[in-house]
Amino acid sequence: MQEIVIMLLMLLGAILIFLAGVGILRMPDVFLRMSATAKAGTLGVGLILTAAALHFNEFGIYARVIAIIFFILLTAPIAAHIIGRAAYFDGVPLWEDTVQDDLKKHYRISDHALYSGELPSEEFLVPQKEADDFSEEPE
Amino acid sequence: MIEILWNIILLLISLGLIGAFVRLIRGPYLPDRVVALDLISVIAMGFIIVYAVRFNQVNFLDVAIILALITFLGTVAFAYYLERRV
Numbered sequence: 001m002q003e004i005v006i007m008l009l010m011l012l013g014a015i016l017i018f019l020a021g022v023g024i025l026r027m028p029d030v031f032l033r034m035s036a037t038a039k040a041g042t043l044g045v046g047l048i049l050t051a052a053a054l055h056f057n058e059f060g061i062y063a064r065v066i067a068i069i070f071f072i073l074l075t076a077p078i079a080a081h082i083i084g085r086a087a088y089f090d091g092v093p094l095w096e097d098t099v100q101d102d103l104k105k106h107y108r109i110s111d112h113a114l115y116s117g118e119l120p121s122e123e124f125l126v127p128q129k130e131a132d133d134f135s136e137e138p139e
Numbered sequence: 140m141i142e143i144l145w146n147i148i149l150l151l152i153s154l155g156l157i158g159a160f161v162r163l164i165r166g167p168y169l170p171d172r173v174v175a176l177d178l179i180s181v182i183a184m185g186f187i188i189v190y191a192v193r194f195n196q197v198n199f200l201d202v203a204i205i206l207a208l209i210t211f212l213g214t215v216a217f218a219y220y221l222e223r224r225v
Contacts, residue, residue, distance in 0.1 A: 007144055010189060014151040017185050021155030024162045024178055030170045033162070037174060041181040048185050052200065055192045064200050068207055075211040079177060083214065086221040087170035 002054060009051035016044030029095040030087045038080035042072055145193055152189065156182045169224075173217045180210040 023036025046069050053065040091109050094101060105118045159182060163175035184203045191199035 003141075006192070007141065010148050010192070011144065013185065014148040014189070017155040017182055018151040019155075020178060021158030021182070024175060025158040030168060030174065033171065034174050037159075037178045037181075041178055045181055045185045045188070048188050049203075052188050052192050056197060061197065061200065064204065068200075068204055071204075071207055071211075075207070076181075079211055079214040079218075082218040083170055083173055083177070083221075086218040087168070089222050090168075090170065090224065092168045092170055 006051045006055050009047050009054070013044040013047035013051065016040045016047065020044060029098075030092050031084055032095065034080050034084055038076050042076040045072060148189060149186075152182060152186050156186070169221060173214065173221065176217075177210060177214050180206060180213075184210075 017040070020037045020040035023040060024033045027033040027036050049065045049069055053062050088103065088107075089109075089112055103114070106115050107113075108115065108119060156179065159175050159178040163172050163179065166172055184206045187199050187203050187206070191197065191203075
């Protein structure tokens with residue numbers, strides 16, 4: 001019985017991790033990719049850790065697993081938020097079908113400043129950033 | 140039966156790892172690569188834990204703890220320097 005529960009949790013975790021891998025490949029821009037990986041990856045590893053705790057069934061293992069899950073649940077959203085913020089400030093373009101971008105008229109990319117009022121349109125319309133290309137040697 | 144199930148689990152995790160690695164290579168922007176690295180270390184953590192259960196190695200759980208700590212610090216450092224970049 002316990003074996004079945006362990007295998008079920010592991011399989012579910014593995015499927016979620018696989019979905020995170022598919023999400024990071026198929027999603028159209030950084031922010032959507034992040035929303036796929038942060039949630040699916042965290043939940044997948046959490047389920048696998050739960051299965052490991054049930055398998056070993058010792059007090060020390062339970063304590064360690066709870067510590068890891070707590071830490072992951074605490075840090076994964078923070079990490080995703082920080083990268084998303086850095087990506088937006090860096091000028092990474094959003095997906096062309098994005099319906100809402102609340103910062104668009106309030107953020108000036110030339111000096112990274114935020115304004116509460118709306119900026120004139122020529123100040124927030126920046127030229128599209130080129131993709132980073134590391135294939136050539138830097139000069 | 141249970142052997143096949145273990146293989147399926149490890150195969151699914153490996154496919155996720157390959158997907159993240161392809162994104163790490165293809166980019167196209169630096170934040171994409173940082174997200175891919177983050178996902179790779181999370182998947183590696185899952186792989187280590189599955190391995191620990193499969194072969195009854197309790198000590199590998201400590202590796203997972205350290206990996207979780209280092210991943211978070213690395214991501215924060217990458218994001219910090221990404222924001223500083225001109």
